[in-house]
Amino acid sequence: MLRVTSPHTHSARSTGQLMRLVVFATLPGVVAMTLAFGWGSLFNVALASVSAMVFEAAIMRLRGRPALFYLRDCSALVTGVLLGLALPPYCPWWLVVTGSGVSIILAKQLYGGMGYNPFNPAMVGYVVLLISFPVEMTQWAAPASVLPESQSLVGLAEGLKQIFAGVPVDGYTGATPLDVLKQNSGQTMAGLYNSDPTLQAGMLAGAGWEWVNIGFLLGGLFLLYQRVFTWHAPVAMLTALGLTSALFYSSGSDSLGSPIFHLLSGATMFGAFFILTDPVSSAVSTRGRLVYGALIGILLFVMRGWSNYPDAVAFAVLLANFAAPFIDYYTLPRTYGHQKARRATEKEEH
Amino acid sequence: MGSLIKVWDIPGGVHPPENKTQSLQLPLGKAPLPPSLTLPLNQHIGKPAKPVVQVGERVLGGQLVAEAEGIFSARVHAPSSGTVSAIEDRLIPHPSGYSAPCVVIELDGKDEWVPLERCEDVNSLSKSDILDKIRAAGIAGLGGAGFPTSVKLNPRADHKIHTLILNGTECEPYITADDILMQTKAEEVVAGSQLLAKLLDFPEKILIGVEDNKPEAIAALEKAAEGTEIQVISFPTKYPSGGEKQLIQILTGEEVPSGQIPASIGVVCQNVGTTVAAYRAVRYGEPLVSRITTLVGEALETQRNVEVLLGTPIEFLLEEHGFNAKKASRLVMGGPMMGFALPDPSVPVIKTTNCILAPTKKELPPPQPAQACIRCGLCAEACPASLLPQQLFWYAQSEDFEKLEAHSLFDCIECGACSYVCPSHIPLVQYYRASKGAIRLHQQEKEKSDRARRRFEFRQERIAKEEAEKAAKREARKKAAEEAKRKLAEQGNDSAPRKSVDPVADALAKAQAKQQSPEVQRAKLERSLEAAKSSLERARQPLEPSEPGVEVTDEQKEKQKARIKQAELKVQEAEKKLQQLTQDAQAPESKPEPEAKSKPDTKAKSDDPVAAAIAKAQAKMNMSPEDKLRSSLESLYKRLSKAEEKAAAAREAGDEKADALQQGVDKLKQKIADTQKELDEQKPSTVAEPSSASRHNDDVASQAIERAKAKAAAMETMSAEDKLRAQIESVKARLEKARERLANAEAEENENVEAFRTGVTKLEDKLQQLTEDR
Structure with missing residues (x-):
């Protein structure tokens, strides 16, 4: 006869299930990426996932913990998948492995493992790679629809050669819409949309990219419907990004891009629904998550507009991770029976 | 009937399978x-x-x-x-x-x-x-x-x-x-x-x-x-x-x-x-x-x-x-x-x-092992009290009581909604229950130590106050002594104490010494009143800082009551004496003491203690040595029975002084034995030499006189300074011992600490007086 404390009943959901749902929800985005850029992203995802789980298991072994028990929560898998999606397709294999090593070992396990990491592991891995290997990290494949007619997407053999032997594939890369905007010199928005092949081939924010973003948006809506996370952080981020870009919008040559351009470019939707919603490194209360999301949205626009990097989801998220405890401090919810919310440092009222 | 009542929603909550059918x-x-x-x-x-x-x-x-x-x-x-x-x-x-x-x-x-x-x-x-x-x-x-x-x-x-x-x-x-x-x-x-x-x-x-x-x-x-x-x-x-x-x-x-x-x-x-x-x-x-x-x-x-x-x-x-x-x-x-x-x-x-x-294993399966908290926030969404369960869990793990209270742990109603939704199967409610218990315990301990600290501070304060009072009194005494000396000098040398070898004169001197000037007497009485009052205050003290949550046992209360009563009696006595003195001082001539009249051998009707002492001494002189011994034996027996009573009472009450009292009883017994022996020795000699009885008597008397003379001579050879020094030395030694005992008692939290303290205070006063006299 069991002698355990209440509650004796439990909802069916477990952490592992939640994580698997997240992985599942990346599917529309993954499909869109594969259609646009070829199988490179799929390969990245596979390699990053496997290496992340190997690193996780190794560290668990070193820490004297049951590796299988911890692998079953699938958090390493999620980190691997997210990192793999963030890396440029057909990048060298060591880049992927280094990234997942940094993510799992440095950003997660050295801080105490699952639940204790102050920063989003995948984003730490991404930023370390971006700073250390800028050349490899900024060569993004051009979407299929803008490739010259003579050229098709990267084939399996040449792709593998590039990934494992460093034999470069010719002409598969192209400037992303964000790159184009950053490097714009003297063209109006309309001119840009007419001259750049990617933007020209697209409907709203560039060929391929807009579909990738819509894919991740769909996945995110699915997770929202599944109540894996709350709407607060993603909605706050997208709203803040849309509002700031609308505020600074001009169609002239100094344009920083329209709201719809920003919402469907780069890693916007991927970040909003798969990175911001990492509960471990975000703010905890609903009010806190609103502030957290809005902060990322604003930072993202500021960095896209005025920094040297064309996209900045990783930087914005990491900066907001820094701010999360501070946000938590000021956004404690008002508890039942109390007049107002308390600060964490305030003593008992009576 | 139509409901006029608006139904409000509560935050959080969960929907577990109802299973009510x-x-x-x-x-x-x-x-x-x-x-x-x-x-x-x-x-x-x-x-x-x-x-x-x-x-x-x-x-x-x-x-x-x-x-x-x-x-x-x-x-x-x-x-x-x-x-x-x-x-x-x-x-x-x-x-x-x-x-x-x-x-x-x-x-x-x-x-x-x-x-x-x-x-x-x-x-x-x-x-x-x-x-x-x-x-x-x-x-x-x-x-x-x-x-x-x-x-x-x-x-x-x-x-x-x-x-x-x-x-x-x-x-x-x-x-x-x-x-x-x-x-x-x-x-x-x-x-x-x-x-x-x-x-x-x-x-x-x-x-x-x-x-x-x-x-x-x-x-x-x-x-x-x-x-x-x-x-x-x-x-x-x-x-x-x-x-x-x-x-x-x-x-x-x-x-x-x-x-x-x-x-x-x-x-x-x-x-x-x-x-x-x-x-x-x-x-x-x-x-x-x-x-x-x-x-x-x-x-x-x-x-x-x-x-x-x-x-x-x-x-x-x-x-x-x-x-x-x-x-x-x-x-x-x-x-x-x-x-x-x-x-x-x-x-x-x-x-x-x-x-x-009585659920089956399938119905309510055993809980799964807890995994790490991923701060998913599902618990915060489920909490009907709008708490942040994941933060509470975090602080409960690190036993950060302050943070727990700041996050309103005690507003948790332990409904279990957070544990129910937790995907990591963390038994959150159990953490909160345990933390609440730990905090209550911690508070109790804190209250205890706070009380001890307050007591210590209070004691320090009191000691400082007492020191200041004593210093003021010393000052006052010094002034009074100087005043007395000055007066004495004014009165001339006639009234200067004579050095006498005569026991009668000795007694006289003693009695005279007793009959100090009213001022000195008053000062003394006032001092004793002060002392009695302060001991009353001390007796009352432990009850005052008592606060909710502190339990004073009935036994302690009883003891305290007894102590207060005793102290009150002392204060009353001192007050009465002081009052008497005041009255006497107001009408010293008009109110002769009635007791004086009852004394048979007094020549004067006056209440002069000097005369009374003289009469006493003379009566003693007139007694035969045997009678003298007998009378002293009688008084010794009386004292013995009293002392034994006291000792028995003290032992019954478990008083620490019982041992000391028993020692006194033993001493008295020894003295009685000695006196009895002396008396026995005297008897045969009276029987054997009836004729010389009176001479012998004279001898005993003269021997006593001799002894007194010798002592007086010895005293005389000692300078007044030396005498005082010797006295001071002995008082100092006693004070040293008394202090040691007090320290021990304080360390052990002995209940007689107060008694020891009074003893030390008295000795200190005496030493002070002696030093001043010097």
Whole structure:
């Protein structure tokens, strides 16, 4: 006869299930990426996932913990998948492995493992790679629809050669819409949309990219419907990004891009629904998550507009991770029976 | 009837599978009489009741077996007739699985009852009559906490109750006891509500709150409440809507302020079962001896609600309902969200047993191992009190009590919603319960150390004050001494103390010394009054810093009282003396002492102590040596008997001074023996030399005179300085010893510390005086 404390009943959901749902929800985005850029992203995802789980298991072994028990929560898998999606397709294999090593070992396990990491592991891995290997990290494949007619997407053999032997594939890369905007010199928005092949081939924010973003948006809506996370952080981020870009919008040559351009470019939707919603490194209360999301949205626009990097989801998220405890401090919810919310440092009222 | 009440939503909440249909397939049953009943004396919040029956006594149904101890307590009655077989500690239904005093009754199966006092016209009763009847019936909250009902229905005068809420929510899965009660006894729920409304001076609103998953109960209540001021309010099913605070929020939109009771916002909330029990107590005089309990779970063959006698062993009930122990994963008293696993099926049904849940392993599987918290926030979403459970968990792990309190841990109602939703299967509620316990313990310890610190600071302050007072007194004494010296010098040399070898003169000098100038005398008396007052103050002190939570034992109080009394007497005595002195000083001539007259040999009628001493000494001189010895022997015996008495009394009281007193007794005995020996020696010599008796007598007298002379001479050879120095030395040595003893006593927290301290103070004073004299 069991002698355990209440509650004796439990909802069916477990952490592992939640994580698997997240992985599942990346599917529309993954499909869109594969259609646009070829199988490179799929390969990245596979390699990053496997290496992340190997690193996780190794560290668990070193820490004297049951590796299988911890692998079953699938958090390493999620980190691997997210990192793999963030890396440029057909990048060298060591880049992927280094990234997942940094993510799992440095950003997660050295801080105490699952639940204790102050920063989003995948984003730490991404930023370390971006700073250390800028050349490899900024060569993004051009979407299929803008490739010259003579050229098709990267084939399996040449792709593998590039990934494992460093034999470069010719002409598969192209400037992303964000790159184009950053490097714009003297063209109006309309001119840009007419001259750049990617933007020209697209409907709203560039060929391929807009579909990738819509894919991740769909996945995110699915997770929202599944109540894996709350709407607060993603909605706050997208709203803040849309509002700031609308505020600074001009169609002239100094344009920083329209709201719809920003919402469907780069890693916007991927970040909003798969990175911001990492509960471990975000703010905890609903009010806190609103502030957290809005902060990322604003930072993202500021960095896209005025920094040297064309996209900045990783930087914005990491900066907001820094701010999360501070946000938590000021956004404690008002508890039942109390007049107002308390600060964490305030003593008992009576 | 149309509801005029807005139903509010509460934050958070969960929707666990309701599982309410299983137990509602069968009508309300009645459990058979078990062979014996075990009635715990504490089935309620508050003090346990006190048994009023004896082992072996036959009791009837409804007879009082245990009387309430104070207001926060509830009576216990015999649920059926039988014989009290034991009053002892038995395992009780409690999460900790501990034993507590119980009255055990072997039933005789006759179920004979004491006559019950019915009341046909409930409306004619006064408020206090109703309260008395409820109290007499031992009614305590049947919903779960077991709060004595009469206390709750008697709110403070400054709490005007505007809303009475009857709680028929029953939000816990599986439980249907209140549901079936409302279905079958709707009229009594309504009548009981009206009764309670009268007690609360007819609140503006009387609401019966029921979750919308009990349509039959709602229909029955609405029918019964037709034409009354009572409103039946149904609201969406969500756990934990039935929590008192949550229900109040749902029905009024108001929140009970943290740390306060619902009455502070004008609301009183009662469980419907309690309401019916209260009504039956008033209407039919029925004490609370049975209740409706849900027996449910797939490990039972029959799942239903039964009316069961309090004290019925749960294993008896389970057996009656076809319990399969092999299939059961656990036995829970209460629901699956807040109920607790029973330590043993032998425990009895008590006033708060609303459900016995016997689930199979498939139904409620064992908890999964906890994983790391990923701060997903599902718990915060589920929390009905808007807490941040994940943060609380974080701080509970690190035992950061300050942060826990800052995050309002004590507003957690332990509903278990957070644990229920936690995807990492962390037993969050258990962490909170443990932390609450740890914090309470920590607070108690902190209070203790605070008290010790305050005591220490107070002591330091007092010592400093005393030092300052002493210094002031020393100054005053010094001045007085100088003044006296000056006066003496003015008076000339005649009155300077003569050095005499004559014992008579010695006595005279002593007496003269005693008869100090009134100022000096006054100063001395004032000093002793001061000392007595300060010791009185000290005696009173330990009671003053006493605060709530600190228990002063009766023994300590008694001792303290005795000490205070003694000190008061001393103060009185000192005051009296001082007063006397003042009177004497005012009329020294006009009021001759009456005692002086009674003394036979005094030549003068005056009360002059000098003359009295002279007379005494002369009388002594005139005595024969034998007589002298005899008289001294007599006085020694007297002193011995007194000393022995004292020593005996001290030993009895366990006083530390007993040893010292015993030493004194021994010394006296020795002295008596010596004197006796001397007397014996004297006798033979008187017999042998009768003729020389008188000469011998003279000799003894002259010998004494010789001795005195020698001593005086020795003293004379010593300079006055030396004498004083010797005295000072000896006082210093004594003071040293006394201080050591005091230090020891303080270290051991001896209870005689005060006595030692007074001793040290006295010695210090003496030393001071001597030093000044020098």
